[in-house]
Amino acid sequence: MSDNGSRGRRAARPQGRTTERTSRPVSPVEASATATASLRETGPQRFQQRGVPEARRSLPQALAAGFALALLVIGVPVALLILGGPPPIPTSLPGRDDLTATIGPEQLVGVLLWIVWLAWLQFTICVLTELRSAVRGVGLPSRVPLSGPTQRFARALVASVLVATAAVGQAAAAAPAAAPEAPPTTTISAEAYDGQADVTVQQEAPPAAAPAASEEVEYRLGDMVLDPEEGAELVGQKVYIVQPPDGRYHDNLWDIAERTLGDGRRYQEIFELNRGREQPDGHELSLARLIYPNWLLIVPADAAGVDVVTAETPVAETPPAPPATPPLTPDQPGGQEGIGEAGAGLFADFVATGEAEAVNTNPHAGLIDAGLLAAGLLASLELIRRRRRTPEPGDDEVEAEVALRIGADPDRARWLDYALRHLAASCQEAGRPLPPVYTAVVESASVELLLAPARVDAPEPWTVLDEGRRWIVARSDIAVDPELRGRVLAPYPGLVSLGRSGDRDVLVDLEAAGGPICIDGDPEATFEVVTALAVELATNQWSDHLRVTADGLPETLGVFDPGRLRLVDGVEPLLPELAARRADRLGADVLTGRVRPGGAGHWMPEYLVLGTPPTGELAEQLVALTDAAGRSPLGVICAGDVPGARWRIHVDAAGTLELPALGLSVRANQLSWRSIEALVGLVDPDRSNDPDPAGPNFNEAWLPEIRPEVPQVRTLVTEAELATAPVRVYILGPVVVQARTEIEAERRALATEIVVHLALNREGVHPTVLAAAVWPRGVTAAVRESTFARVREWLGFDRAGSPYLLTTEDGRLKLSENVVLDWDVVCALLSQARQVRRPSEEADLLRRALRVARGPVLSERPQGRYAWIARARVERSASDLLVDAAHRLSVITRDGGDPATAAAAARAGLRVRPAEQLLWRDLILAQHAVDGRGGVMAVEGEMSETLTGIGGIELAPETAALLEELVPSNGGRHRDLA
Structure with a gap:
């Protein structure tokens, strides 16, 4: 745990647990009371010091303190009223005669009465403040202005009374008459249907000890356990614990910002995150200068050295009962027999752990948490940068790239792609159809596929689980074949990740829906999820020849891969084309077609992704177009409700995505408008922030x-x-x-x-x-x-x-x-x-x-390191300078009669930017001077191979003209080399 939490509070964990995960001093009385040994207090009383009252704090002392309190709070005003009456209150403004009159005994008594009444009022306020603090368990009572000695005296009297009262209560609890009871025995049975766990608790002890289902989640801040209410509010946030005073030093927002954020001026961000939020002592942060020890302050996501509040679900001591989900029938949403059976039990864990995921306050937090989506976007960004010089990014664009690099998991994307292609190659060699996958769960060391209907004929090294409903393969069991990607087409191009559960990426195969898929819930979150799905389908590694047609999404998305993602204004003109494609596939099996020699490329899917819900006749046409009894390579994904949708996905404002038909609940992948604009600004010259656009x-x-x-x-x-x-x-x-x-x-x-x-x-x-x-x-x-x-x-x-x-x-x-x-x-x-x-x-x-x-x-x-490098702005600067240096050296040495050095200079620049055709032209000229036509032909072939490998880059007019001049083709073939 970080230092800021070492002296923090420890709140209660739910009742009904059999082990203590955190420790606190236990008194002998508590140790003898085994009936309460497994329970801890909840709420603000966690700040109070536990222990047996000292023997010298006897009952007579408590009675004396109580009598003194009663005498001062009640007796003093009564005596004043009896002896002197109420204090004299002026009935008019004083005149000149009053100010110049002689001061006599009556005036002195009146002033003294007012002083005593005010002193009594001050003491009474102090007593009430201390009583309120003690009863509520406040760690540091509020200060009463100008009342230091008085408040300390009131605190001593109140403490004497309350400590003696606690001693009496503990003595009664330790009496032999209160025989300890055995702790309650709890049995848990679980039934899963559509992924939702239904927990039934049976108690063999008094029902008062039965834990509620919501109490089964334990919230932690480092090694400190928080109470359920506060933990649920703070889960996923970075939280700093305000430290107690150290001598004359008091913790403050400026120093907290300096220590955790590196800049004390950012204290205002901490203030805004916590303003008005109730703290453990019942107070609220209203003034930036006024914070109290043991307060829990949410800090920005980029804070360092601060723990994140997490949620843990206790592991049952006995294995849960197997899921008893009845198979879905074709009449049920989802349509395919058996879909959801394996998922119910598997994704019950996802539902339980979903609350434990971190919530990031970064404006591009959606990129930080989207591993596979971010990997596809990062690959597209780097491909564009290899093809051409990109604009100078602004600050928000830089932060988006940093978030993208933090979140991207290209290694896992490559692993998933390789595992799926390896499966397709194994099935093709064995003459078997591909398994009917509807969900994939990907970890860095394994890939697990959920099937419906079940299949038990998995090729090696895949392992069959759950009677064929799940196949799993370990990464260590698959040998690497560098040529596999070029030899085997993608078997499941419709797989797309919905989000993450813990460190696992959860994907669904859109082909398995056999009909429209609609996404509803919070409007903003819905739009961001739909956009994320469209972008991932267009940028992932495990899809070949897939085409995504988007309507109602940001038109700037086309900058990433216009070949796979086309943006249209209305889908009605495309319906006849899609209907013709559907007629060609009618009655054929999609998965069988993909492993058939020579026919795989004809079975790649096309998806319509709509940012707004279709209505009326268009909705009916889309349902009819995509409705199928089995898998279909044509599909529709849309925001909003669509009658007749096969899968209905719900996403709330917090980003929790649920797909009940599969029993699935994850933290959703989302792509916000701000992130889209920032990412497009990284590659689109029209959005350049370059101070020198020329x-x-x-x-x-x-x-x-x-x-x-x-x-x-x-x-x-x-x-x-x-x-x-x-x-x-x-x-x-x-x-x-x-x-x-x-x-x-x-x-x-x-x-x-x-x-x-x-x-x-x-x-x-x-x-x-x-x-x-x-x-x-x-x-x-x-x-x-x-x-x-x-x-x-x-x-x-x-x-x-x-x-x-x-x-x-x-x-x-x-x-x-x-x-x-x-x-x-x-x-x-x-x-x-x-x-x-x-x-x-x-x-x-x-x-x-x-x-x-x-x-x-x-x-x-x-992988995963140097995400911050975009902030240094050195990559683009170094690339430009080295290309410039290489070009300049090539020109100088070529003009000076040293073509070999000119060629070496051009190659040095091409190591930095291999698609820079300015340098290719330098190399062509240098090799022409050395080897004539043969040298030019060799460089031409090398350049064509390089540009094709980067992404089919076309020859620039200057390059084609130079080749035509040095090696005439009589047909202009140089224009089509790449």
């Missing part, structure tokens, strides 16, 4: 007056200094950090990322900001500090004993000037090349810079 674009001539600007470096460093530096950081190519000492292999990736982040921010980074970058999903303060200490030890110390990882006076982490970054060396060389006048000197500097650059920025990086 800068060089793809395939344009790079004129000297518009060459990219070289970033300024703090100090000019050379290749020699890079080679001899005690710590060397390489980011141009595969990322490498070289130090004089070694670090454990399993810690190297994280330590390297920390050093790279600091190397790109030489002015220093606050530890909490650095932690938020390298641990985007959160980390405890203890882990953070131990990791930074380990990195400091790895980098080592100079001869004077100073570490290469420094801590500045304001608490920032920064690297020593003796740590050298290869990017700084390249910038220094390129800056000098811009200043020299002789071409030979410029060529030498450019050659040295390109020799240092081994490739694009972070060309090889561990």
Whole structure:
């Protein structure tokens, strides 16, 4: 647990549990009362100190304190009224005679009466404040202004009375007459229907101890257990526990923001997240300067060193009864026999654990939690960047890319694709049809398929479970075949992920619906889910030749893959075409067609995705078009209710998605308008935030007056200094950090990322900001500090004993000037090349810079790391500068009669941006000077293969014209090479 919670409160967990997961001091009286040993208090009383009352606090002392309270609160006003009457109250404003009159005994008595009455009122208010605090269990009572000594005296009297009362109660509880009772025995039976677990509790003990179903969830903040009400409110949030005073220091919002967010000025964000929310002591945050110890403060999602509130479901000691779900009939929604049988039992866990998922307040949080969806979007983004130069992103676009890289799981997407194609190849070799899959559950180490109807003839290495309703395969059981993807077409192109349950991605095969699919619920969430489905279908790896036609969705979505996703204004004109396709498939089996030699490509599906519900005649036409007794390669997904829909998906405002026909409940994949706009802004030139829109674009001539600007470096460093530096950081190519000492292999990736982040921010980074970058999903303060200490030890110390990882006076982490970054060396060389006048000197500097650059920025990086690199804005800058340097060197050396160096310069630039046809033209000219026509033909073939592999990029007019000039084709074949 983080330090902020080590002194925090511990709330109760539900009754009826047999083990204590957290500990607290237990008094001898409580230890003897075994009837209550398994129970803990709930609510605010968790702040009160438990224990046996001290012996010296006797009943006479409590009676004396109670008598003193009664005397002061009741006796004093009674005595004042009897002896002096009510205090004199003026009936008019004082005149001149009153102000100049002699002060006599009557006036003095009147003033003294007012002083006593006011003192009594102040004391009474203090007593009431202390009583309220003690009864409600408040950890720190409210302060009464100008009443310090008086309030302390009132607190002492109230405490004496209440402690003695508690002692009497505990003594009665410990009396021998109160024989301990055996703890109640609970038996649980579960029946699942459509995925919903129905829990029946039978008690052999008094029913008062029976736990409610809702109490079975235990909410935790680190190792602290929260009460169910508060836990349900805070689950998924990062929560900071306000610390008690330490001497004269009191915790405050500014310091909390400084420690967790790296910037004290962000205290206002914490204030806004908690304003008006009731705290454990019953108070609410109304003034930013007024917080109390043990308050639970929600902090922004990028806070570091703060725990997340999670929900845990206790595991039953006895195995649950097998699901007893009757099979669905064709008359029921869903339509296919057996769908939901396996899912009911399996997804009951998903329903139970759904509340435990983290809720992120980041504006692009939907991308952070969408592993497979984010993987497809990231692949499309990188493909576009390989094809052409993309615009300079704005701040929101950068944050969207960071969220995308945090959430993307390309390794799992590749694993799912490979597992499905391997299954299709195995079925084809065995002459069997593909299994009728309707749901897939994907983890990093396994893929599980749910079937309806059941099949038991699974090929090796698949394992049959639940009488053929489930097939599962482990990743370690499948041998890697690099040529499998090119040899086997996708068997289940209609699989799309609905969301996640825990760390598992849950997908459904839309073909299995056999009819329209409608999504309803919260309007905004519904639209975001429909958009996410359309985008994933158009960008995932496991679908071949699939086409998605979208109506009513953002038209900018077409920028990702216009070949698979077309956007239309109305679907009515497309219905005849789709009806003809349906007639061709009528009576045939989709899955059999896909494994039939030569016929697989004809059975790829097409989906209509509608952002608004169809009405009237259009709705009837769509139902008739997609209605099928079995699987269909044509389908309709729409937002809103559609009469006759086979699957009805419901999503609420919190993002919980339910598909009752399959017994499924997950955290939904969502794609918001803001995220769409930001992602499109990363690749669409029309939405560029580039301050220099006239800068060089793809395939344009790079004129000297518009060459990219070289970033300024703090100090000019050379290749020699890079080679001899005690710590060397390489980011141009595969990322490498070289130090004089070694670090454990399993810690190297994280330590390297920390050093790279600091190397790109030489002015220093606050530890909490650095932690938020390298641990985007959160980390405890203890882990953070131990990791930074380990990195400091790895980098080592100079001869004077100073570490290469420094801590500045304001608490920032920064690297020593003796740590050298290869990017700084390249910038220094390129800056000098811009200043020299002789071409030979410029060529030498450019050659040295390109020799240092081994490739694009972070060309090889561990999955899930360096999501923050977009904020550094170094990838695009480095790419532009290195392409410019390569082009410039190629031109200078070619004009100087050195075509071999010109060709080497062009190839160095192509390592950074392989689709840059400016460099391909440089290479063509250089090879023509070396080998003539043969050299040009060789480069032409190499270029065609490269551009085709990247994504079928067409030749630029300049490139085609150059090829036609050097190697005339008499037919213009160069225009169609790629």
